Structures are given as C-alpha cells and as structure tokens.
Amino acid sequence: MVKARPHAGRFAPGDRVRVSSRPVVGHCRTPWYLRGKTGVVAEIHGTFRNPEQLAYHKPGLPAQVLYKVQFRQDDLWGGYAGPASDHLEADIYEHWLEPLK
Amino acid sequence: MHDHDPHDHDHNHDHDDDHDHDHAHAPPQKDHDAGPVGAYEVLEEAVRSLLIEKGVLTAQEIANQVDLMDSRSPALGAKVVARAWVDPAFKKRLLKDTRAELAELDIDIGTLAEFRTVENTPKVHNVIVCTLCSCYPKMLLGVPPAWYKALAYRSRTVADPRGVLAEFGVELPKGVEVRVHDSTADLRYIVLPMRPKGTQGWSEKELAKIVTRDSMIGTAVPAAPKKPVPRKSNKAA
Amino acid sequence: MSEPHRKNMPRKGAGGRASHDVGGLEFGPIDRHEHDLALWEKRTDAMLILLRDNKRRALSVDAHRRVIESYGEQEYDRTTYYQKWIRAVRNLLVEQEVLSREEIEARMAQVRARHEKAGRKAAKETIAW
Numbered sequence: 001m002v003k004a005r006p007h008a009g010r011f012a013p014g015d016r017v018r019v020s021s022r023p024v025v026g027h028c029r030t031p032w033y034l035r036g037k038t039g040v041v042a043e044i045h046g047t048f049r050n051p052e053q054l055a056y057h058k059p060g061l062p063a064q065v066l067y068k069v070q071f072r073q074d075d076l077w078g079g080y081a082g083p084a085s086d087h088l089e090a091d092i093y094e095h096w097l098e099p100l101k
Numbered sequence: 102m103h104d105h106d107p108h109d110h111d112h113n114h115d116h117d118d119d120h121d122h123d124h125a126h127a128p129p130q131k132d133h134d135a136g137p138v139g140a141y142e143v144l145e146e147a148v149r150s151l152l153i154e155k156g157v158l159t160a161q162e163i164a165n166q167v168d169l170m171d172s173r174s175p176a177l178g179a180k181v182v183a184r185a186w187v188d189p190a191f192k193k194r195l196l197k198d199t200r201a202e203l204a205e206l207d208i209d210i211g212t213l214a215e216f217r218t219v220e221n222t223p224k225v226h227n228v229i230v231c232t233l234c235s236c237y238p239k240m241l242l243g244v245p246p247a248w249y250k251a252l253a254y255r256s257r258t259v260a261d262p263r264g265v266l267a268e269f270g271v272e273l274p275k276g277v278e279v280r281v282h283d284s285t286a287d288l289r290y291i292v293l294p295m296r297p298k299g300t301q302g303w304s305e306k307e308l309a310k311i312v313t314r315d316s317m318i319g320t321a322v323p324a325a326p327k328k329p330v331p332r333k334s335n336k337a338a
Numbered sequence: 339m340s341e342p343h344r345k346n347m348p349r350k351g352a353g354g355r356a357s358h359d360v361g362g363l364e365f366g367p368i369d370r371h372e373h374d375l376a377l378w379e380k381r382t383d384a385m386l387i388l389l390r391d392n393k394r395r396a397l398s399v400d401a402h403r404r405v406i407e408s409y410g411e412q413e414y415d416r417t418t419y420y421q422k423w424i425r426a427v428r429n430l431l432v433e434q435e436v437l438s439r440e441e442i443e444a445r446m447a448q449v450r451a452r453h454e455k456a457g458r459k460a461a462k463e464t465i466a467w
Contacts, residue, residue: 024356027404029285031232033259033361045215048287055404057397057434066286073262073281077362082263083275091286137459138450141421144465145378147445148428149385151437157396158388166384167377212392213399232361234403235419244383246372250419253365260362268368283361 008047009065009094015041016100017069019092027055030096037076038100042089043068050093065094174243175314177208178291181241182317183308186296196220199291203241210240219282220293221322226273227292228266228319230258231284238289242314249318259283269320292319299325357411379420386427397430405429413466425465439467 011017021036029051044067049060073086080086152158181203185192195202199216203209210216216238219227231237235250248254258265262279266272273279282290294316300308315321375383389396405426406414414422431437450460 027400027407028356029233031259031283031285031361032355032359033232045286045288051286051400051403054398054400057401060400066288077260081261082279085275085278086262086280087278088259088281088283090283091288093286137461138453140461140463140465141424142376142378143446143449143453143460144428144442145382145424146449147442148424148431148437149381150449151441151445152385152389152431155437157394157436158385162388163381163384166387167380170380170383211387213387213390233358234406244375246370247419248368248370248372251365251369252360252363252415253368256360256363256365257368265368269370 009044009067011041011044011065011067011094011097011099013041013043017041017067017097018100019069020096020098027052030092031090033076034071034090034092037071039069039071039075041067042070045091048093050095067092067094067097069097170239170244173240175312175317176309178238178242178314178317179309179312180305181206181208181291182293182312183305185293186300186308187305192220192293195293208241210238213240214287214289216241216289216291218291218293219280221295221319223277223295225278225280226266226271226319227280227282227290228258228262229282229284229290229292230255232256232259233283233285236284236289238291241291242317245318246314266320269315271320271322292317294321294323297323297325356407357409357414358407375420378424382420382424382427386423389427389431396434396436397427401430402426405433428465429467 016038017040018038019030019034019036024030044065046066047063048066050064051060053060068089069092070087070089072084073080073082073088074084076088149158149163153160153163181195184206185195191202196218199218200210203216214236219229221227229237230249232255235245235255237245237249239245254265259281262281263273266279284290294312296308297311300311311323311325313321313323316323386397386399386402388394390399390402402423406422409417409422409425417425428437428442432439432442450462453460
C-alpha cells in the first residue's frame with residue numbers, strides 16, 4: 001500500500017464532488033447507492049493501488065488518491081427517516097469523483 | 102441472544118442447512134459426529150491438504166493463523182477504549198494514527214488494511230457498516246458477528262440507521278447526528294464510544310468491562326451499572 | 339442462518355446494480371442470533387490471509403472479492419459467508435494455476451471416502467465452479 005504526500009490529488013477537504021454514474025464492468029468499490037450523488041470531501045486518506053485492477057492481479061498502478069466523502073442522508077434517500085444533520089461517509093477513489101463548481 | 106464467546110471450537114458444524122445453533126455446545130471434541138460432513142467442509146479439507154502437500158502452506162502456519170485470530174477479541178478493543186477514556190493524550194494520538202498507537206500497545210494489525218478510530222461525542226454518534234462485503238477491524242476485535250456480515254444489516258444501516266439502532270435498543274435524540282461509515286476501501290473503522298456518566302475514578306480494568314463489542318461497531322452504547330463496582334476483589338489471589 | 343429473500347430484484351448486467359452491492363435494498367429484520375465459527379471456517383479465513391501474504395502473494399483480497407461478486411444473486415443469497423469464501427479460494431487457486439480442477443475434485447472424493455470409512459457420511463453435492 002502506497003502512502004501519498006499530504007494534499008496530493010485533485011480534491012481538497014471542503015470540495016464539493018459528484019460521484020460518477022458511469023457503467024461498471026468488473027470489480028468496483030463505489031457502491032450503487034452513491035452513484036451520481038453529491039457530497040463533500042471530508043479527508044484525504046492517501047494513495048492506494050486501484051482495487052479494480054488488483055482484483056485481476058494487475059499491479060493497480062498508478063496508485064489512486066482515496067478520499068473520505070461525506071453525504072447528507074437527505075440527499076441519498078427519498079423520505080429519509082431522520083434529521084437533516086444525519087450524514088453518511090464513504091471512502092471513494094479519485095477516479096470515481098467529478099468536481100462541482 | 103448471547104454475546105460472541107471467543108473460545109475455540111474443535112467440532113465441526115454443517116452449515117449447509119439452517120439448523121438452529123441454540124443447543125448448548127459440548128466441550129471441544131475431535132470427530133464430533135454432528136451429522137454429515139458438508140460439501141464446503143470437504144472442499145476446505147481438500148484445498149488445505151493439497152496446499153500443504155505442494156508446500157504452499159504448512160499445517161503449522163495455518164494453525165498459528167487460526168490461533169492468532171482467536172486471540173483477537175472485543176476484549177482487546179475494550180482495553181484500547183478504556184485507555185483512551187483515562188488518558189486524553191493517548192486518545193488524541195489514537196484518533197490521529199490508530200495503527201501506531203496500537204503498535205505502542207504491542208497490537209500488530211497486519212498489512213491488510215489501515216485502521217481509523219471515530220469518536221462518539223454528545224453531538225455525533227457513529228455506526229460502522231460494509232455494504233459491499235463485511236470489512237471489519239478483525240485484527241483488533243476478532244471475527245464480526247454473523248449479523249454484521251448478513252444482508253439485512255449491510256443494506257439497511259446506510260438507508261435507515263436510526264431504525265437499525267432502534268432494533269438494537271439505541272435511541273438517539275434528533276439533536277445528535279447519526280453518522281454512518283461505509284467501509285468501502287482498505288480502511289477499517291472502530292467507534293470510540295463515549296465514557297458513560299457515573300464512572301469517575303474507575304480503573305482501566307473496570308472501564309474495559311463495560312465496553313462491549315457492539316459499542317465499538319456503533320450499535321450499542323456502554324452503560325455504567327447502577328450499583329457501584331467493588332474496588333477490592335473478594336476472591337483469593 | 340439462511341438469508342431472507344430479496345424484496346426487490348435489482349437489474350443485472352453492466353450498468354446495473356451488482357448482486358453484492360446491497361446498500362439501500364430491503365432484506366427484512368436483522369437476525370441477531372450468534373454462533374461460533376466452525377474449525378473449517380476458521381481455517382478458510384486463515385488460508386486466505388496466508389495466501390495473500392508477502393511470502394506467497396498467490397491471490398489478492400480484491401480478487402477474492404471479485405470472484406465472490408461474480409456469483410449470481412440466488413447463489414449469493416443462499417450460501418453462507420464462509421461457503422462463499424472457500425469456493426472463491428478454490429476458483430482463484432485454479433485461475434492462478436496453483437491447483438488444478440482435477441486434483442481438487444480427486445482430493446474431495448478421497449476426503450469423502452476417508453470420512454465414510456470413519457463412519458461419517460459426507461455430502462456429495464457438487465459446488466458449482
């Protein structure tokens with residue numbers, strides 16, 4: 001597992017990002033319920049080899065920056081049964097995130 | 102429902118059917134004839150014996166790894182939580198770099214994943230899930246309970262965490278944020294629960310006793326017993 | 339412990355929700371019954387850890403997940419956790435050419451025969467490849 005230099009990567013904490021909704025073939029660690037959803041980068045975890053490639057015993061390089069992304073539950077689920085302050089966080093690889101202006 | 106009891110079992114269970122496990126377990130026995138040997142158990146034995154024959158693994162390595170996993174249990178996590186409760190500097194370091202702090206306590210979490218500790222506060226209650234498989238901080242807490250790995254928990258916790266918590270007997274006011282962590286990558290999460298009121302002056306050992314596995318997953322909160330815990334043991338040393 | 343039936347059947351195929359990707363689906367109440375792992379399950383766990391370690395790198399945890407994820411919904415839902423695991427270990431070892439399908443099947447027959455000789459029935463069910 002390769003650790004990143006701090007602040008490497010495309011996004012910084014506080015950036016609004018959208019999870020890509022492109023089709024997937026093969027192994028993917030970006031859950032279906034987050035595709036196309038908008039969140040905020042909470043933290044940068046560092047760089048990791050790409051699991052989608054590791055799943056086929058490929059090296060998974062170049063290593064991808066991994067982010068902790070926070071979502072409002074109200075934004076994820078229609079009729080969410082809880083207050084607006086409830087959140088969900090997931091660890092998402094950079095190549096699954098798109099910037100939002 | 103009983104809490105997970107981390108003692109070792111030598112007898113074999115057939116998991117191909119869904120027979121009830123409520124019967125009391127006999128002490129570990131070899132060749133316990135609990136019915137037919139299941140197909141998957143036959144497969145495990147076949148694969149293991151072939152790998153040993155070919156020198157890929159040794160029987161000793163496998164046994165050592167089984168023992169290692171058996172040695173990891175919620176009691177280990179409870180020790181860490183109790184330490185964090187009494188030592189604010191340790192807690193700060195734990196939140197910053199969990200792997201390093203566990204290493205300071207001689208707990209090696211291995212090379213599979215990094216660990217992160219998320220802290221419960223009066224404003225935030227954390228709960229952990231892995232919707233895609235069942236990633237869990239095994240190297241600290243031992244094996245996860247079956248419900249954590251099952252589809253119902255994995256599917257509902259992200260969408261209805263308060264409903265799930267209510268099933269576990271945890272009700273949180275609307276003023277407290279419920280924050281779900283879906284372990285989608287190579288990070289494993291442990292919840293650092295809040296220290297309950299009424300535990301002032303307790304030793305780390307006494308505190309560790311009230312830290313449950315579920316409170317480190319986020320589906321429970323530790324409770325101080327109503328009666329004070331005796332300070333001195335009445336048992337002979 | 340059997341898995342409750344899915345209440346909604348997701349779409350399949352590229353672009354659809356994969357069978358393991360269950361966040362937000364309906365599966366009914368949580369069954370909190372607990373039981374210890376059988377020895378064969380602990381050994382399955384141990385073998386996976388050892389096979390992916392630096393000494394062997396025979397398989398990766400990501401590949402193991404990928405194989406498990408390839409099981410169709412019915413298979414995924416009706417098999418237990420470690421049943422999925424040992425099947426995926428088998429498939430990966432064959433994919434990586436560490437073991438062959440023939441020798442695994444031959445060894446399984448031997449294992450069954452050994453149990454039967456010791457007075458214990460062994461399931462003859464084939465585990466789909």
